[in-house]
Amino acid sequence: MHQGLGQLLGSSPALESVRAQVRRIAQLDATVLIEGETGTGKEVAARSVHYLGSRRDRPFVPVNCGALADALVESELFGHERGAFTDAKSSSFGLVSEARDGTLFLDEVDALSLKAQAALLRFLQDGSYRRVGGTGQRRSEARVIVASNANLQALAEARLFRQDLLYRINVLTVRLPPLRERGDDALELAQHFLRRLSAHHHRPAVRFSPGTLQHIRTSAWPGNVRELENFVQRAFLLSDQDDIEVPGHAPAAHPQGEAPNSLKAAKQRAMAELEGDFVRRLLAQSQGNISQAARLAGQDRSAFRRLVKRCGIAPAPGCEPKPTDAP
Ligand SMILES: Nc1ncnc2c1ncn2[C@@H]1O[C@H](COP(=O)(O)OP(=O)(O)O)[C@@H](O)[C@H]1O
Ligand SMILES: [Mg+2]
Incomplete structure (x- = not known):
């Protein structure tokens, strides 16, 4: 092992x-x-x-x-x-x-x-x-x-x-x-994930296009190695050529091409962190109960649930209110 x-x-x-x-x-x-x-x-x-x-x-x-x-x-x-x-x-x-x-x-x-x-x-x-x-x-x-x-x-x-x-x-x-503090590790890891995929799927000639390499280098990767791994997998699976292109649109939290050190990227990261801490704190106070946490936040439940989702926080199973609890 x-x-x-x-x-x-x-x-x-x-x-x-x-x-x-x-x-x-x-x-x-x-x-x-x-x-x-x-x-x-x-x-x-x-x-x-x-x-x-x-x-x-x-x-x-x-x-x-x-x-x-x-x-x-x-x-x-x-x-x-x-x-x-x-x-x-x-x-x-x-x-x-x-x-x-x-x-x-x-x-x-x-x-x-x-x-x-x-x-x-x-x-x-x-x-x-x-x-x-x-x-x-x-x-x-x-x-x-x-x-x-x-x-x-x-x-x-x-x-x-x-x-x-x-x-x-x-x-x-x-x-x-975080991955954004590890220099060229994102590129190294992306190449590693791509090699693993291409061996597994018997497509030895696949390479990242220059645009994709640029995207990997400059993205802020708020979800770090897990997000990078998912990105490479998606790009690999969606491309039928040997040149791997950036698929679809990058998530809004880090627009494609946004330099990781730009003020905008830094603000987005700070905001994401603040939201994450805020949501986790409310969920802790409410013992994971979304409706109660939403009330504490002064938001309606669906808006609060979207926020929870955006922060990548999975509420504990069994804490969601039953449909009959709906207002
Ligand atoms: N330094 C690394 N080298 C290779 N793969 C990594 C590295 N760090 C994380 N991964 C991969 O990224 C994914 C997320 O890692 P994980 O340990 O679950 O992160 P965390 O527990 O911090 O959320 C896993 O698939 C893991 O194998
Ligand atoms: Mg983990």
């Missing part, structure tokens, strides 16, 4: 430094915090820490905290006894137990409610936990890696993230820089 540093490609000094940090951290055994915008490679980095370290033959269990319904977070993580709540027809072990003495990767940790944060803090303090509805103390030897695309210090100052939990997880920190 090649899940080590080979997956974290890029020759920029910024990424070279990330690889050096990951190598060092893999040899240590403390909790790790990985920060970075969406699509910067946080999960790739987490897997690298795991597969380069002494736990490489143990389980790696990724958990997307943003996708867990708040009421179920604790039972998903720690398991529950039969009958602990109405739907608990049988007992469950939970993800902590599944990770055994491997690595538990808590992605989007900023999405946890304050109550779930308290449970996580208790667990991180000494590795002990209880199943929901159970009495026995259990112990876990799992290593915990957490990731966040929100700035946890800022959230802590806004009292949306527990400061004591932040101290506890902020022992070893890796920050994944």
Whole structure:
């Protein structure tokens, strides 16, 4: 299995430094915090820490905290006894137990409610936990890696993230820089994704057109490597010639040809970041309930839902109001 540093490609000094940090951290055994915008490679980095370290033959269990319904977070993580709540027809072990003495990767940790944060803090303090509805103390030897695309210090100052939990997880920190701060890495990565696609589809002669190379170089890539990967895939699939052209229209958030360092691009990025933080904060306050968050924002629900979508935030399943709740 090649899940080590080979997956974290890029020759920029910024990424070279990330690889050096990951190598060092893999040899240590403390909790790790990985920060970075969406699509910067946080999960790739987490897997690298795991597969380069002494736990490489143990389980790696990724958990997307943003996708867990708040009421179920604790039972998903720690398991529950039969009958602990109405739907608990049988007992469950939970993800902590599944990770055994491997690595538990808590992605989007900023999405946890304050109550779930308290449970996580208790667990991180000494590795002990209880199943929901159970009495026995259990112990876990799992290593915990957490990731966040929100700035946890800022959230802590806004009292949306527990400061004591932040101290506890902020022992070893890796920050994944956005793609726009990695020089020519975008080009290098795009060529890598294209080579992989052309090998897979037996089209060895495909190349990016000069216009496409220019687009790759100058785009701000707010969705970072994930967006670039999707772009290359779409361009590849939509072109039936060997010269790959930019397909369709670039999203409005970063008009085609907009220089990444222009004032306009900088304003758009700042606005996107502000909107993202704003929406996440409201969703945290409303425990993921869109209608309630929309009311807090003074917007109607459909406008607010469009904003959520534009920010690339997926509301937790089960938090959408039923059609009968509609005004
Ligand atoms: N440095 C990199 N080299 C190659 N692929 C990368 C790199 N960083 C990210 N990717 C790819 O980009 C996508 C998003 O990465 P991911 O780790 O899920 O980002 P995040 O967790 O920060 O949102 C994945 O398909 C991943 O394989
Ligand atoms: Mg991720």
